[in-house]
Amino acid sequence: MQHMPDKDFDKLFKDSFMDAEIEPSANLWGNIAGQLEPKRKRSFPILWVAAASVAVVVSVMLFTQGQDKVYLQGAAQEIATVRSLEGTPTSSIAAAEETTTVSAAVLTEAKRTNISPVRAAVAKVEIATIEDVQEKSFVAMQPSEKNEHLVIKRGEVKPLDVTPTVTTAKENQTMYASADTKPVDYFEQAEESDTNKKGIRNVGDLINYVVDKVDKRDKKLIKFDTDDDDNSSIIGLNIGFLKLNKKNNK
C-alpha cells in the first residue's frame, strides 16, 4: 500500500466508487417534490387569486346590477309615467279637491234654498263664468287646457250661490288662486328643463349625463349635484344594496 503509485492509489478509489450506491432516506423524494411544488404554487396562485378576486367582484357587480336593471327598468317606466302625470295633473286634482269641498259647502246652502231656480241660474252663470274665466285666464297669461277644464268644473259648482255677483267674485278669487298656482308649476318645469340643458360643464355633469344614458332607473347609480363653480357633490347613489338620496332627506 505504501509503495503504491499515486495513479493506482487514485484508481483504487475511483473503481471502488464507480458503481457505488447508497440508499437515500425514504422521505427525501417527498422533500424534493415539495421543493418543486412551491415553485409552481407560487407562480400560479397569485394569478389565480387575482383572477378569482376579479371574477368575484365582476360577478357580484353584474349580479346586483342585472337584478336591479331587470327589476327597476320595468318599474322605471311606470314611475316615469306616473311622474309625468303627477307633474301637471296634481295641481288640477288639488284644485278639483278644493272645488269639491267648496261645492259641498255650496250644495248644503243650496239645499236650504230652492233647487230649480238654482239650476236655471247655473246654466246662465255657467256661460258667463266661462267667458269671464277665459278672459281672466288670458289676463293671467298662463292659460292651459287643464285650467279650462277646471274652470268649467268650478263654473258648474259656483253658480249654486244665490247671487250671481257673489259667485263671479268667488270665481275671480278662485281663478286668481288657480292662476297663481299654475305659473309656479311652469316655473318648476322650466327649472327642470333648465338643469337638463345646462350642458356638461364639469366631471359631475359628465358622470350624470353618462349615468343618465346608461341607467334608466329613477334613482341613478350615481348622481352629482353640480353648480357653476365646478363644485360637485354626490347627492344620489344606488348600488343595489346601497342607496343614498340626499334629495329625499331634505
Added chain:
Amino acid sequence: MKVANTYTLDELMKGCKAGNRQMQEMLYKQTASKMLAVCMRYAKDRMEAEDVLQMGYVKIFQKVKEFKGEGSFEGWIRRIMVNTAIESYRKNLRTLNVVPIEDAYEQPSTGFDFGSLGMQDLMKVIQKLADGYRMVFNMYAIEGYSHKEIAETLGISEGASKSQLSRARAILQQEILKLEGFGYATHAG
C-alpha cells in the same frame, strides 16, 4: 437500487422535460442511490450529502430542458450533482480543520474485507478528510478534473491544488493502513 422499470433513462429524461411528476420520481428512484454515493464523497456526513442530493435533484428537474443530449444523461446528472456539492462546499467554506487521526478507529466497517477495501470504508476515510483535501482529491482522483480546473473552480492556486492532493493522498494512505491494522487486530484477537 434495483427497480424493475420499463422506462429507459432517455424516456425518463423526455418525461422530465415535459415536467411529468411521475417521470421525475421514476428518474429519482432510478438514479438517487448512485448520486447519493457521489454526494457522500463530497460531504462530511450523510445528512450533508442528502442535503446536496436534494438540491441537486431540484436543479436537475429545473434544468433538464437544457440537456441537449451531448453525452449520457446519467453523466449529465452526475455532473450537476458534483457541481452542486462543490457549490455547497464553497458556500459554507469552512476552515481547514483536520480531523484527529485517532477518530479513524471509530465505527469500523462491519463488512470489512481483508486485502480489498470496501467502498464504505473508503467513503469513511474520505469523509474524515478536511474539506479542502476532500474536494481536491474527489475532483482530481475520481472526477478527473485537472489541477487548473480545480484551481479555477475552488478559487485556489494550482500549486495549492497539487499540494492539497498529495497531502490528501498521504492522509488517506495512513488512514487505510490503520483501518487494515484495526481489521487484522480484531480478527487476530
